[in-house]
Amino acid sequence: MEELKYLSGFGSEFSSEDPRKPGALPEGQNSPQRCPYGLYAEQLSGTAFTAPRHENKRSWLYRIRPSVIHKPFQKSDVAKYLTHNWNEQEPDPNQSRWLPFDLPPSNLSVDFVAGLHTVCGAGDPRSRNGLAIHVYLCNSSMNKSAFYSSDGDMLIVPQQGTLKITTEFGRMTVAPNEIAVIQLGMRFVVAVDGPSRGYILEVFDGHFKLPDLGPIGANGLANPRDFLTPVAHYVDEEIPGFKIINKYQGSLFVAEQNHSPFDVVAWHGNYVPYKYDLSRFMVINAVLYDHCDPSIFTVLTCQSTKPAVAIADFVIFPPRWSVQEHTFRPPYYHRNCMSEFMGLILGAYEAKEGGFLPGGASLHSMMTPHGPDDKCFQGASYGELVPQKIAVDTQAFMFESSLSLAITKWGAETCQKLDAKYYECWQNLPKLFSENINI
Ligand SMILES: O=C(O)Cc1cc(O)ccc1O
Numbered sequence: 001m002e003e004l005k006y007l008s009g010f011g012s013e014f015s016s017e018d019p020r021k022p023g024a025l026p027e028g029q030n031s032p033q034r035c036p037y038g039l040y041a042e043q044l045s046g047t048a049f050t051a052p053r054h055e056n057k058r059s060w061l062y063r064i065r066p067s068v069i070h071k072p073f074q075k076s077d078v079a080k081y082l083t084h085n086w087n088e089q090e091p092d093p094n095q096s097r098w099l100p101f102d103l104p105p106s107n108l109s110v111d112f113v114a115g116l117h118t119v120c121g122a123g124d125p126r127s128r129n130g131l132a133i134h135v136y137l138c139n140s141s142m143n144k145s146a147f148y149s150s151d152g153d154m155l156i157v158p159q160q161g162t163l164k165i166t167t168e169f170g171r172m173t174v175a176p177n178e179i180a181v182i183q184l185g186m187r188f189v190v191a192v193d194g195p196s197r198g199y200i201l202e203v204f205d206g207h208f209k210l211p212d213l214g215p216i217g218a219n220g221l222a223n224p225r226d227f228l229t230p231v232a233h234y235v236d237e238e239i240p241g242f243k244i245i246n247k248y249q250g251s252l253f254v255a256e257q258n259h260s261p262f263d264v265v266a267w268h269g270n271y272v273p274y275k276y277d278l279s280r281f282m283v284i285n286a287v288l289y290d291h292c293d294p295s296i297f298t299v300l301t302c303q304s305t306k307p308a309v310a311i312a313d314f315v316i317f318p319p320r321w322s323v324q325e326h327t328f329r330p331p332y333y334h335r336n337c338m339s340e341f342m343g344l345i346l347g348a349y350e351a352k353e354g355g356f357l358p359g360g361a362s363l364h365s366m367m368t369p370h371g372p373d374d375k376c377f378q379g380a381s382y383g384e385l386v387p388q389k390i391a392v393d394t395q396a397f398m399f400e401s402s403l404s405l406a407i408t409k410w411g412a413e414t415c416q417k418l419d420a421k422y423y424e425c426w427q428n429l430p431k432l433f434s435e436n437i438n439i
């Protein structure tokens, strides 16, 4: 595949024009009486028109046909396990761990949309509050169809297989250890090379932003210029029966039209899809003693209306040096007023070397105790505290949410990946209490 070009920056005002149609982007105004090349102007709003300027997000698309040329939406059941019904199961506060979710069998062709399975979530897109965590399990490219969510922004974390994503704004390839964010309303199509698996965090309100850096200073964590947005690339194709699949209030709807929606010749604005390579993360950590809270590894955050409380943070556990003195270095034992959903992209996670595998997941719900398993505790309590590169070829991540998440029926039962014995990994933690102050 040809080398794709990108625009670099986070939250920037971009403009892009397909080089095959120079001058397609109107100059000096958004809505000329007649647009260059006979294009239609269409605004895509990502915030209320009246949102404060520093939060206001919108883009202007100059396209061959306006999006409104489509037949009525009809209910679709292509994704059987996509749901926002958080009442399918009784609440379950237990520590949950899933073995890697199964890819579809090779004799069954499943695309990205059909392969969406909701694992857990909370809230409701109708009141624009909440989130859903899905996994996608697919093996074939979307054909004559495009997808968008009217419910939330999707942060996509590929674990296996590179995604070739065509959006209205242009094209991007997203490989494991990269992420993509496709925001509310943006249409896209996913092509894959083979069996592909990954995680999706969908937030029903607000947008992802970079965390504030406070005393860290002006640089660090995910640097804005490492976020990449596609450049305009249009196709002019009549495609009878092209399907636009709309995720709306937790259900899928499909509308037919007779042309490709990827007909945007030029665009400008600050409401855009983007990708980010997790290996670019500038890691900050304790360099003398103690274990920092994982918020230090926040890549992106979707804030709630409570100050500094996230609907969801996207946090990674990247390769890094561990150098702390007289310190229990792995994650501490803890109970959290936030929910912690974790996944593993590659390698192994420091707190649990076995059982938590790439393509699997764990959920430690609100106030449910968790921490290192017995082997990890033992090793870290008695190991020599030399500088150590932890997790050389690894990437674990966490979706951390202030909401209390419910597991779906698919997540709890149908997927058959829930590890009923997970709790055992803590049962052999020894009682070390002793008469002696020094053990
Ligand atoms: O539970 C986990 O593994 C995630 C986590 C990691 C860490 O370093 C500190 C707190 C925390 O919740």
Ligand SMILES: [Fe+2]
Binding pocket: 334, 336, 340, 364, 370
């Ligand atoms: Fe935790």
